[in-house]
Amino acid sequence: MDFRPESDSPAAARRPERGGGAAPRAQPEGLPAQPEGIPAQPEGIRARPARILALSTSGAWCSVALYRHGFGDDESDCVSEPLGAQQSMSILAMIDELCSGARIELSELDAIVFDAGPGSFTGLRIGCAVAQGLGFALDRPLVAVDSLRALAWQRVRIGAQEATVLAANDARRDEIYVAMYRIGTLPDDAGGVDGAARLETLEAPRIVSRERFVDKIDEWLREHRALARAGTLVRAGDAWVHAPTALAWDARFGAQLPAAPVADDAYVRADALAELGCADWHAGHAVAASQAAPRYLRDKVALDRDEQRAARERPAARSRE
Numbered sequence: 001m002d003f004r005p006e007s008d009s010p011a012a013a014r015r016p017e018r019g020g021g022a023a024p025r026a027q028p029e030g031l032p033a034q035p036e037g038i039p040a041q042p043e044g045i046r047a048r049p050a051r052i053l054a055l056s057t058s059g060a061w062c063s064v065a066l067y068r069h070g071f072g073d074d075e076s077d078c079v080s081e082p083l084g085a086q087q088s089m090s091i092l093a094m095i096d097e098l099c100s101g102a103r104i105e106l107s108e109l110d111a112i113v114f115d116a117g118p119g120s121f122t123g124l125r126i127g128c129a130v131a132q133g134l135g136f137a138l139d140r141p142l143v144a145v146d147s148l149r150a151l152a153w154q155r156v157r158i159g160a161q162e163a164t165v166l167a168a169n170d171a172r173r174d175e176i177y178v179a180m181y182r183i184g185t186l187p188d189d190a191g192g193v194d195g196a197a198r199l200e201t202l203e204a205p206r207i208v209s210r211e212r213f214v215d216k217i218d219e220w221l222r223e224h225r226a227l228a229r230a231g232t233l234v235r236a237g238d239a240w241v242h243a244p245t246a247l248a249w250d251a252r253f254g255a256q257l258p259a260a261p262v263a264d265d266a267y268v269r270a271d272a273l274a275e276l277g278c279a280d281w282h283a284g285h286a287v288a289a290s291q292a293a294p295r296y297l298r299d300k301v302a303l304d305r306d307e308q309r310a311a312r313e314r315p316a317a318r319s320r321e
Contacts, residue, residue: 049071050067050069050070050110050111050281051066051068051110052066052067052109052111052112052113052274052278053066053098053099053106053109053112053113053274054067054113054145054271055091055112055113055114055115055131055270055273056080056115056127056147056150056268057091057115057120057123057124057127058115058118058119058123058124058147058268059119059120059123059147059169059268060082060084060120060267061080061267062081062091063080063081063267063269063271063273064080064098064270066078066102066104067271067275067278068102076275077101077271078271079094079097079098080267081094085122085123088126092130095130106134106137107138109138110140110281111141111142111143111277111278111281111286112131112140112143113143113276113277113278113280114142114145114292115127115150115268116146116294116295117294117296118147118148118169118207118295118296118297119169119177119268121296121298124294124296128294132289132292133289135288135289135292136289136290141281141286141287141289142289142291142292143277143280143281144287144292144293144294144295145276145280147169147177147205148167148168148169148179149181149199149201149276150268150269150273151165151167151169151236152199152236153275154236154269154272155183155234155236156183156197157271157275161183162184162185163183164182164183164202164227164232164233164234165182165183165234165236166178166180166217166233166235167235167236167237168235168239169237170242171297171298174209175210176207176209176239177205177237178203178207178217178239179201179203179204179206180202180220180224181199181200183197183198183199184197184198184200202224205295206297210244210248213248214249218252218253236266238266238267240266
Protein backbone atom coordinates (compact mmCIF):
# COMPACT_ATOMS: atom_id res chain seq x y z
CA MET A 1 0.00 0.00 0.00
CA ASP A 2 1.49 3.32 -1.01
CA PHE A 3 1.22 6.70 0.66
CA ARG A 4 0.33 10.02 -0.88
CA PRO A 5 2.80 12.84 -0.14
CA GLU A 6 1.53 15.30 2.43
CA SER A 7 1.69 19.10 2.33
CA ASP A 8 5.18 20.52 2.79
CA SER A 9 4.20 24.09 3.65
CA PRO A 10 6.29 25.53 6.49
CA ALA A 11 4.71 26.03 9.88
CA ALA A 12 4.07 29.57 11.03
CA ALA A 13 3.10 31.16 14.31
CA ARG A 14 0.20 32.93 12.61
CA ARG A 15 -1.33 31.63 9.41
CA PRO A 16 -3.67 34.01 7.60
CA GLU A 17 -4.86 32.70 4.24
CA ARG A 18 -7.17 33.99 1.58
CA GLY A 19 -8.39 31.81 -1.25
CA GLY A 20 -10.35 32.59 -4.37
CA GLY A 21 -11.57 29.47 -6.12
CA ALA A 22 -9.23 27.11 -4.32
CA ALA A 23 -11.84 25.31 -2.25
CA PRO A 24 -12.57 21.78 -3.51
CA ARG A 25 -16.00 20.95 -4.85
CA ALA A 26 -17.12 19.46 -1.60
CA GLN A 27 -19.62 16.68 -1.22
CA PRO A 28 -18.80 15.69 2.38
CA GLU A 29 -20.76 13.08 4.25
CA GLY A 30 -23.57 14.19 6.52
CA LEU A 31 -23.96 13.41 10.21
CA PRO A 32 -24.27 9.78 11.38
CA ALA A 33 -28.08 9.89 11.23
CA GLN A 34 -27.93 10.36 7.47
CA PRO A 35 -28.44 7.13 5.45
CA GLU A 36 -25.21 5.65 4.11
CA GLY A 37 -24.47 6.57 0.52
CA ILE A 38 -26.73 9.64 0.43
CA PRO A 39 -24.73 12.77 -0.46
CA ALA A 40 -24.85 15.53 2.15
CA GLN A 41 -25.24 18.30 -0.42
CA PRO A 42 -28.55 18.03 -2.30
CA GLU A 43 -28.63 18.63 -6.02
CA GLY A 44 -28.75 22.34 -6.83
CA ILE A 45 -26.88 23.41 -3.69
CA ARG A 46 -24.61 25.74 -5.64
CA ALA A 47 -27.61 27.88 -6.59
CA ARG A 48 -28.09 28.75 -2.91
CA PRO A 49 -25.42 31.19 -1.69
CA ALA A 50 -24.23 31.15 1.92
CA ARG A 51 -21.89 33.05 4.21
CA ILE A 52 -20.49 30.79 6.92
CA LEU A 53 -18.40 31.65 9.98
CA ALA A 54 -16.41 28.74 11.42
CA LEU A 55 -14.56 28.44 14.75
CA SER A 56 -11.99 25.82 15.73
CA THR A 57 -10.84 25.72 19.36
CA SER A 58 -10.48 22.01 20.17
CA GLY A 59 -6.67 22.07 20.40
CA ALA A 60 -3.71 24.36 20.99
CA TRP A 61 -4.46 26.35 17.82
CA CYS A 62 -7.35 28.80 17.54
CA SER A 63 -8.60 29.02 13.95
CA VAL A 64 -11.36 31.22 12.52
CA ALA A 65 -12.66 31.21 8.94
CA LEU A 66 -15.16 33.11 6.83
CA TYR A 67 -16.49 31.06 3.90
CA ARG A 68 -18.50 32.48 1.01
CA HIS A 69 -20.26 29.81 -1.02
CA GLY A 70 -22.22 30.33 -4.22
CA PHE A 71 -21.14 33.93 -4.92
CA GLY A 72 -19.24 33.04 -8.07
CA ASP A 73 -16.10 31.17 -7.03
CA ASP A 74 -16.14 29.90 -3.45
CA GLU A 75 -13.87 31.99 -1.22
CA SER A 76 -12.45 31.30 2.21
CA ASP A 77 -10.45 33.57 4.53
CA CYS A 78 -8.80 31.86 7.49
CA VAL A 79 -6.54 32.98 10.33
CA SER A 80 -4.97 30.63 12.90
CA GLU A 81 -2.88 31.25 16.00
CA PRO A 82 -1.29 28.91 18.62
CA LEU A 83 -3.10 30.39 21.62
CA GLY A 84 -3.57 27.38 23.87
CA ALA A 85 -5.65 28.26 26.93
CA GLN A 86 -5.73 31.95 25.88
CA GLN A 87 -8.17 31.41 23.01
CA SER A 88 -11.01 33.21 24.78
CA MET A 89 -8.94 36.42 24.86
CA SER A 90 -8.40 36.60 21.08
CA ILE A 91 -11.15 34.74 19.25
CA LEU A 92 -13.58 37.68 19.09
CA ALA A 93 -10.85 39.95 17.71
CA MET A 94 -10.01 37.31 15.09
CA ILE A 95 -13.67 37.16 14.05
CA ASP A 96 -13.81 40.96 13.77
CA GLU A 97 -10.58 40.96 11.74
CA LEU A 98 -11.95 38.52 9.16
CA CYS A 99 -15.36 40.14 8.81
CA SER A 100 -13.88 43.64 8.54
CA GLY A 101 -11.38 42.51 5.93
CA ALA A 102 -14.14 40.89 3.86
CA ARG A 103 -16.52 43.83 4.44
CA ILE A 104 -19.17 41.47 5.77
CA GLU A 105 -21.38 42.32 8.73
CA LEU A 106 -22.14 39.62 11.29
CA SER A 107 -25.83 40.11 10.47
CA GLU A 108 -25.10 38.87 6.93
CA LEU A 109 -23.99 35.43 8.15
CA ASP A 110 -26.24 32.48 7.34
CA ALA A 111 -24.86 29.98 9.86
CA ILE A 112 -22.11 29.49 12.42
CA VAL A 113 -20.01 26.33 12.43
CA PHE A 114 -18.04 25.22 15.48
CA ASP A 115 -15.52 22.50 16.21
CA ALA A 116 -17.50 20.04 18.35
CA GLY A 117 -14.55 17.85 19.32
CA PRO A 118 -13.24 15.58 20.52
CA GLY A 119 -10.52 17.74 22.01
CA SER A 120 -9.58 19.99 24.88
CA PHE A 121 -12.44 20.34 27.36
CA THR A 122 -11.75 24.04 27.92
CA GLY A 123 -11.22 24.75 24.22
CA LEU A 124 -14.45 23.02 23.22
CA ARG A 125 -16.42 25.00 25.80
CA ILE A 126 -14.91 28.27 24.51
CA GLY A 127 -15.77 27.55 20.88
CA CYS A 128 -19.29 26.37 21.64
CA ALA A 129 -19.97 29.32 23.97
CA VAL A 130 -18.82 31.89 21.40
CA ALA A 131 -20.84 30.17 18.66
CA GLN A 132 -23.91 30.09 20.91
CA GLY A 133 -23.50 33.76 21.82
CA LEU A 134 -23.39 34.72 18.16
CA GLY A 135 -26.27 32.39 17.37
CA PHE A 136 -28.48 33.93 20.05
CA ALA A 137 -27.51 37.51 19.16
CA LEU A 138 -27.96 37.06 15.40
CA ASP A 139 -30.75 34.47 15.51
CA ARG A 140 -28.69 32.14 13.33
CA PRO A 141 -28.42 28.33 13.37
CA LEU A 142 -25.31 26.46 14.53
CA VAL A 143 -23.62 23.47 12.92
CA ALA A 144 -21.39 21.13 14.95
CA VAL A 145 -18.60 19.37 13.01
CA ASP A 146 -16.36 16.66 14.46
CA SER A 147 -12.71 17.71 14.72
CA LEU A 148 -11.35 14.41 13.33
CA ARG A 149 -13.74 14.62 10.37
CA ALA A 150 -12.35 18.09 9.62
CA LEU A 151 -8.77 16.77 9.82
CA ALA A 152 -9.67 14.11 7.26
CA TRP A 153 -11.29 16.72 4.99
CA GLN A 154 -8.07 18.72 5.11
CA ARG A 155 -6.43 15.84 3.20
CA VAL A 156 -8.98 16.47 0.43
CA ARG A 157 -8.09 20.15 0.44
CA ILE A 158 -4.43 19.36 -0.36
CA GLY A 159 -5.37 17.00 -3.17
CA ALA A 160 -5.84 13.53 -1.65
CA GLN A 161 -8.07 11.33 -3.83
CA GLU A 162 -9.35 7.77 -3.37
CA ALA A 163 -7.61 7.53 0.00
CA THR A 164 -8.19 6.05 3.43
CA VAL A 165 -7.50 8.59 6.19
CA LEU A 166 -6.43 7.69 9.73
CA ALA A 167 -7.19 10.78 11.80
CA ALA A 168 -5.72 10.78 15.31
CA ASN A 169 -5.18 13.46 17.94
CA ASP A 170 -3.40 13.28 21.27
CA ALA A 171 -6.00 13.03 24.07
CA ARG A 172 -3.42 13.21 26.89
CA ARG A 173 -3.43 10.75 29.81
CA ASP A 174 -1.79 8.19 27.48
CA GLU A 175 -4.91 8.15 25.28
CA ILE A 176 -5.63 9.03 21.65
CA TYR A 177 -8.73 10.21 19.79
CA VAL A 178 -8.95 8.26 16.54
CA ALA A 179 -11.29 7.77 13.58
CA MET A 180 -11.08 6.33 10.07
CA TYR A 181 -12.46 7.90 6.89
CA ARG A 182 -12.61 7.23 3.19
CA ILE A 183 -12.09 9.91 0.53
CA GLY A 184 -13.77 9.13 -2.77
CA THR A 185 -15.55 10.69 -5.73
CA LEU A 186 -19.28 10.51 -6.28
CA PRO A 187 -20.36 8.48 -9.33
CA ASP A 188 -21.88 10.46 -12.18
CA ASP A 189 -25.39 9.15 -11.42
CA ALA A 190 -25.30 9.99 -7.68
CA GLY A 191 -26.61 13.54 -8.02
CA GLY A 192 -25.01 16.62 -6.51
CA VAL A 193 -21.92 18.28 -7.93
CA ASP A 194 -20.20 16.39 -10.76
CA GLY A 195 -16.73 15.20 -9.76
CA ALA A 196 -17.22 16.28 -6.13
CA ALA A 197 -15.11 14.71 -3.42
CA ARG A 198 -16.96 12.70 -0.81
CA LEU A 199 -15.88 11.93 2.74
CA GLU A 200 -17.27 8.73 4.25
CA THR A 201 -16.93 7.73 7.89
CA LEU A 202 -15.60 4.17 8.17
CA GLU A 203 -15.01 4.23 11.93
CA ALA A 204 -16.53 6.98 14.09
CA PRO A 205 -14.35 8.95 16.53
CA ARG A 206 -13.48 7.16 19.75
CA ILE A 207 -10.85 7.25 22.46
CA VAL A 208 -8.31 4.44 22.90
CA SER A 209 -5.30 3.95 25.13
CA ARG A 210 -1.89 4.60 23.59
CA GLU A 211 -1.02 0.96 24.23
CA ARG A 212 -4.08 -0.21 22.26
CA PHE A 213 -3.83 2.39 19.50
CA VAL A 214 -1.90 0.36 16.93
CA ASP A 215 -4.00 -2.72 17.72
CA LYS A 216 -7.14 -0.73 16.96
CA ILE A 217 -5.71 0.54 13.66
CA ASP A 218 -4.71 -3.01 12.72
CA GLU A 219 -8.24 -4.18 13.50
CA TRP A 220 -9.78 -1.47 11.33
CA LEU A 221 -7.43 -2.10 8.40
CA ARG A 222 -8.31 -5.79 8.47
CA GLU A 223 -12.03 -5.04 8.62
CA HIS A 224 -11.83 -2.55 5.74
CA ARG A 225 -9.10 -4.40 3.85
CA ALA A 226 -10.63 -3.93 0.39
CA LEU A 227 -11.04 -0.16 0.81
CA ALA A 228 -7.63 0.27 2.41
CA ARG A 229 -5.97 -1.41 -0.57
CA ALA A 230 -7.90 0.60 -3.17
CA GLY A 231 -5.82 3.77 -3.07
CA THR A 232 -3.47 5.58 -0.76
CA LEU A 233 -3.35 5.57 3.02
CA VAL A 234 -2.75 8.96 4.63
CA ARG A 235 -2.57 10.20 8.18
CA ALA A 236 -3.88 13.35 9.81
CA GLY A 237 -3.65 14.82 13.29
CA ASP A 238 -1.07 15.54 15.95
CA ALA A 239 -0.93 12.07 17.52
CA TRP A 240 1.37 10.91 14.73
CA VAL A 241 4.16 13.31 15.64
CA HIS A 242 4.73 11.68 19.03
CA ALA A 243 7.67 9.27 19.06
CA PRO A 244 5.90 6.42 20.95
CA THR A 245 3.12 6.35 18.34
CA ALA A 246 5.57 6.35 15.42
CA LEU A 247 7.71 3.62 17.01
CA ALA A 248 4.66 1.46 17.73
CA TRP A 249 3.52 1.87 14.11
CA ASP A 250 6.93 0.86 12.74
CA ALA A 251 7.15 -2.12 15.07
CA ARG A 252 3.76 -3.45 14.00
CA PHE A 253 3.66 -2.69 10.29
CA GLY A 254 7.31 -2.18 9.34
CA ALA A 255 7.99 -2.04 5.61
CA GLN A 256 4.47 -3.26 4.79
CA LEU A 257 2.94 0.08 5.75
CA PRO A 258 5.80 2.57 6.11
CA ALA A 259 4.98 5.70 8.08
CA ALA A 260 3.80 8.51 5.81
CA PRO A 261 4.88 12.08 6.57
CA VAL A 262 2.48 14.22 8.59
CA ALA A 263 1.47 17.64 7.27
CA ASP A 264 2.45 20.80 9.14
CA ASP A 265 -1.25 21.63 9.48
CA ALA A 266 -1.89 18.89 12.03
CA TYR A 267 -4.39 21.11 13.84
CA VAL A 268 -8.05 21.57 12.87
CA ARG A 269 -8.37 24.42 10.38
CA ALA A 270 -11.55 26.49 10.46
CA ASP A 271 -11.77 26.69 6.66
CA ALA A 272 -12.10 22.89 6.51
CA LEU A 273 -14.79 23.08 9.20
CA ALA A 274 -16.59 25.75 7.18
CA GLU A 275 -16.76 23.65 4.01
CA LEU A 276 -18.11 20.62 5.88
CA GLY A 277 -20.46 22.77 7.93
CA CYS A 278 -21.84 24.47 4.83
CA ALA A 279 -22.75 21.09 3.34
CA ASP A 280 -24.31 19.95 6.62
CA TRP A 281 -26.30 23.19 6.89
CA HIS A 282 -27.70 22.79 3.38
CA ALA A 283 -28.61 19.19 4.26
CA GLY A 284 -30.61 20.32 7.29
CA HIS A 285 -28.13 19.31 10.00
CA ALA A 286 -28.14 22.65 11.83
CA VAL A 287 -29.54 23.27 15.32
CA ALA A 288 -30.71 26.25 17.33
CA ALA A 289 -28.11 27.90 19.56
CA SER A 290 -29.86 26.56 22.66
CA GLN A 291 -29.38 22.97 21.43
CA ALA A 292 -25.69 23.17 20.51
CA ALA A 293 -23.17 21.26 22.60
CA PRO A 294 -19.65 19.82 22.25
CA ARG A 295 -19.25 16.08 21.69
CA TYR A 296 -17.11 14.83 24.54
CA LEU A 297 -15.75 11.29 24.34
CA ARG A 298 -14.81 11.30 28.02
CA ASP A 299 -17.47 11.03 30.71
CA LYS A 300 -14.98 12.27 33.30
CA VAL A 301 -12.72 15.28 32.81
CA ALA A 302 -10.94 15.78 36.14
CA LEU A 303 -8.62 13.25 37.78
CA ASP A 304 -8.77 12.53 41.50
CA ARG A 305 -5.53 12.52 43.52
CA ASP A 306 -4.90 8.78 43.14
CA GLU A 307 -5.38 9.00 39.36
CA GLN A 308 -3.04 12.00 39.15
CA ARG A 309 -0.38 10.09 41.09
CA ALA A 310 -0.79 7.04 38.83
CA ALA A 311 -0.49 9.22 35.72
CA ARG A 312 2.78 10.72 37.02
CA GLU A 313 4.20 7.30 37.87
CA ARG A 314 3.55 5.70 34.47
CA PRO A 315 6.36 7.53 32.57
CA ALA A 316 8.83 6.80 35.38
CA ALA A 317 7.92 3.11 35.34
CA ARG A 318 8.41 2.91 31.57
CA SER A 319 11.83 4.59 31.81
CA ARG A 320 13.02 1.87 34.21
CA GLU A 321 12.00 -0.94 31.84
